[in-house]
Amino acid sequence: xxxxxxIKATALTGSYxxxxxxxxxxxxxxxxxxxxxxxxxxxxFLVSLTSIPKKTVDRIIVGKPDDIVKKIGTCWxxxxxxxxxxxxSGVNVLITHEPTFYTHWDLDEVPGFLDQSSDYxxxxxxxxxxxxxxxxxDNRLVIIRNHDTxxxxxxxxxxxxxxxxxxxxxxxxxxxxxxxxxxKFNPLxxxxxxxxxxGKLKQLGQPGVAFYGDPERMVSSVxxxxxxICDPMDYADLKPDVFVAIDDVIRTHIQTVYAEDTGHxxxxxNHGVSEEMGIRSLNRIIKDRYPEIEVxxxxxxxxxxxxxx
Numbered sequence: 001x002x003x004x005x006x007i008k009a010t011a012l013t014g015s016y017x018x019x020x021x022x023x024x025x026x027x028x029x030x031x032x033x034x035x036x037x038x039x040x041x042x043x044x045f046l047v048s049l050t051s052i053p054k055k056t057v058d059r060i061i062v063g064k065p066d067d068i069v070k071k072i073g074t075c076w077x078x079x080x081x082x083x084x085x086x087x088x089s090g091v092n093v094l095i096t097h098e099p100t101f102y103t104h105w106d107l108d109e110v111p112g113f114l115d116q117s118s119d120y121x122x123x124x125x126x127x128x129x130x131x132x133x134x135x136x137x138d139n140r141l142v143i144i145r146n147h148d149t150x151x152x153x154x155x156x157x158x159x160x161x162x163x164x165x166x167x168x169x170x171x172x173x174x175x176x177x178x179x180x181x182x183x184k185f186n187p188l189x190x191x192x193x194x195x196x197x198x199g200k201l202k203q204l205g206q207p208g209v210a211f212y213g214d215p216e217r218m219v220s221s222v223x224x225x226x227x228x229i230c231d232p233m234d235y236a237d238l239k240p241d242v243f244v245a246i247d248d249v250i251r252t253h254i255q256t257v258y259a260e261d262t263g264h265x266x267x268x269x270n271h272g273v274s275e276e277m278g279i280r281s282l283n284r285i286i287k288d289r290y291p292e293i294e295v296x297x298x299x300x301x302x303x304x305x306x307x308x309x
Contacts, residue, residue, distance in 0.1 A: 063142025214263035
């Protein structure tokens with residue numbers, strides 16, 4: 001099952017309840033803190049934040065579960081550069097939202113996700129995966145994935161954190177379901193709202209936003225989704241005046257043409273930008289739970305450099 005289909009299916013079946021719960025799994029001691037905390041116990045705390053399916057990508061990806069937590073790092077994407085920064089700063093457990101090994105299920109999908117690739121491409125990716133994995137293990141770094149939990153978490157999860165960053169509050173929500181919030185604001189032309197949004201996102205390294213639709217249409221609500229599952233086609237029934245979606249989802253021959261033909265405003269932003277504030281929210285949750293452990297965040301935001309001619 002593809003990544004997007006799996007996430008949507010679990011939401012439709014009610015597997016994600018989105019309720020904050022700090023009950024640890026498997027009988028772990030919820031009071032276990034300090035230098036005696038194992039990485040396995042930290043992972044159990046993280047997946048206890050909300051109800052998620054048993055089949056989840058939220059787990060220890062690589063490294064020794066029984067190692068003692070010394071210093072925690074959080075990031076949106078565990079790129080090799082970020083892993084090196086983590087090790088250099090004394091972090092021995094890095095919590096990432098997105099994959100480490102280039103596919104949603106990480107090592108579980110290796111080498112299967114390369115079945116449709118040429119032999120050369122397959123060889124190059126497998127070589128890089130082994131090099132990165134060996135480096136992580138050799139440097140005694142442990143990678144924890146926290147994706148499904150943070151996507152579904154109410155009030156502190158991905159769409160809520162982005163909404164708060166943009167200046168909205170819970171009282172501004174006029175429609176909502178797991179993964180999606182629609183926020184109200186004072187009416188203004190769609191292009192004016194896009195400029196305000198771009199000004200906010202500039203703080204996260206996004207140089208501008210892509211706009212489709214009628215720039216003069218008056219709008220008073222915006223729909224924010226969660227990363228990969230913010231396709232306007234999936235939450236159009238919540239009826240926001242403006243859709244916000246990410247670059248990993250939008251296809252120029254589908255949603256953008258529809259926006260142009262209908263005039264319904266669509267704003268496309270970078271995937272990393274849309275979820276950066278959610279990872280910072282998770283960082284604060286961990287700090288509050290383990291105040292005696294140093295927890296740092298590796299900011300990433302926009303994942304590309306904007307180069308002009």
